[in-house]
Each structure stands twice: as C-alpha cells, then as structure tokens.
Amino acid sequence: MTGKWVIGVGLCAALAAGPVLAAQPSEAQVRELMQVMNVPGQFTVMNNQMASMMSQQLPCVSADYWKTYIDKAGQEQLLTAMIPAYQHHFTSDEVEGLIKFYKSPLGQKLVAQMPATMTEAAQSGQQWGRQRTSDMFAELQKQGKLDAQGRCPGTSGAQGQ
Incomplete structure (x- = not known):
C-alpha cells in the first residue's frame, strides 16, 4: 500500500508542477x-x-x-x-x-518585402483612420453633439479640440 501511496503522491506532485518546461x-x-x-x-x-x-x-x-x-x-x-x-x-x-x-526562400522574401508592406499597410491604416474619424465627426455633428468646428457646443475655441 505504501508503494502505491508514494507513486500517487509523486504523480500528484508532477501534475501540480505543470508541463515540463521546454x-x-x-x-x-x-x-x-x-x-x-x-x-x-x-x-x-x-x-x-x-x-x-x-x-x-x-x-x-x-x-x-x-x-x-x-x-x-x-x-x-x-x-x-x-x-x-x-x-x-x-x-x-x-x-x-x-x-x-x-x-527559406519564403522567409527571405518576407524579410525583404516587410518594410514596403508595412509602409503601405500603415498608409492604408492612416487613410482609413482619417475617413473613419471624419465619418464619426459628421455623425456627431448631425446628432448635435459637436458644432461645425468639431467642438462640443458651448465650449470656447481652446477647449474640446
């Protein structure tokens, strides 16, 4: 019985320790x-x-x-x-x-093309961000939450920009 108990304790300890660290x-x-x-x-x-x-x-x-x-x-x-x-x-x-x-050839292509790919992707992201911001501002203006200058109504020029 003690042998099974020792094995059981050892197994529990091993499971508690988690997976073997790579x-x-x-x-x-x-x-x-x-x-x-x-x-x-x-x-x-x-x-x-x-x-x-x-x-x-x-x-x-x-x-x-x-x-x-x-x-x-x-x-x-x-x-x-x-x-x-x-x-x-x-x-x-x-x-x-x-x-x-x-x-590998594909890995080297990735390395070679990544700067241009990231530049183009960043430009696309910036363009999307400008359009999305413009659309959201227009919606807020339509709802009366922003004035024509993109500020909260009733605020001075220095605030809300």
Whole structure:
C-alpha cells in the first residue's frame, strides 16, 4: 500500500508542477534568429525615419546628428536588451523552427518585402483612420453633439479640440 501511496503522491506532485518546461533558447540562437530576420537592418530603417522626423522638428540640428542615434554600439545594446523577450516567449525548438523558416526562400522574401508592406499597410491604416474619424465627426455633428468646428457646443475655441 505504501508503494502505491508514494507513486500517487509523486504523480500528484508532477501534475501540480505543470508541463515540463521546454528548453529556453540560448543567446546565440536568438542572435542568429535576429540576424536572419534582419533586425539590424530594421534598426537602420527606424533610425533613418527618426532622423528625418527629428530634423523636421529641430531644423537647427543636422539630420546627420540624429543618424547616429542607433549606431553600431546602440544596435548591439538594443539587440542584447531584446534577447530576454525572445527567450521568454519562445522555446529553443521554436527558435530553431523560426531560423529554418527565415532562412527559406519564403522567409527571405518576407524579410525583404516587410518594410514596403508595412509602409503601405500603415498608409492604408492612416487613410482609413482619417475617413473613419471624419465619418464619426459628421455623425456627431448631425446628432448635435459637436458644432461645425468639431467642438462640443458651448465650449470656447481652446477647449474640446
């Protein structure tokens, strides 16, 4: 009877502990995944966009200054800071599968086409958002909840905008 009791307790303990934890990917695996996903290239695109935006907001500062925001050292720091997130959300086997996919022709096409795809998708989203906002404002004006200037009736010009 004691043997069955020990097995039963062991089984309960194993079930209470939950599923066996899958192996966490190594830093080297995550770095390889980031390379085949062209994460450093994405940093360059982000950096160039940010430099353009900042030079418009601060024309007294050269755009070249902002292009150093994510320099080589910054890229390394950012990659290192991102590794734990990948380790938290993916197992070693999953990272290996992702590496295999991103090394495939379809994975490489995804990497190559994603910047343009995301740009087009963002433009479509912005256009949709402008139209949706306009439609909703028109409906609120029709209901009398907003005046012709898009403000709450009875508010001064500085409020409700």
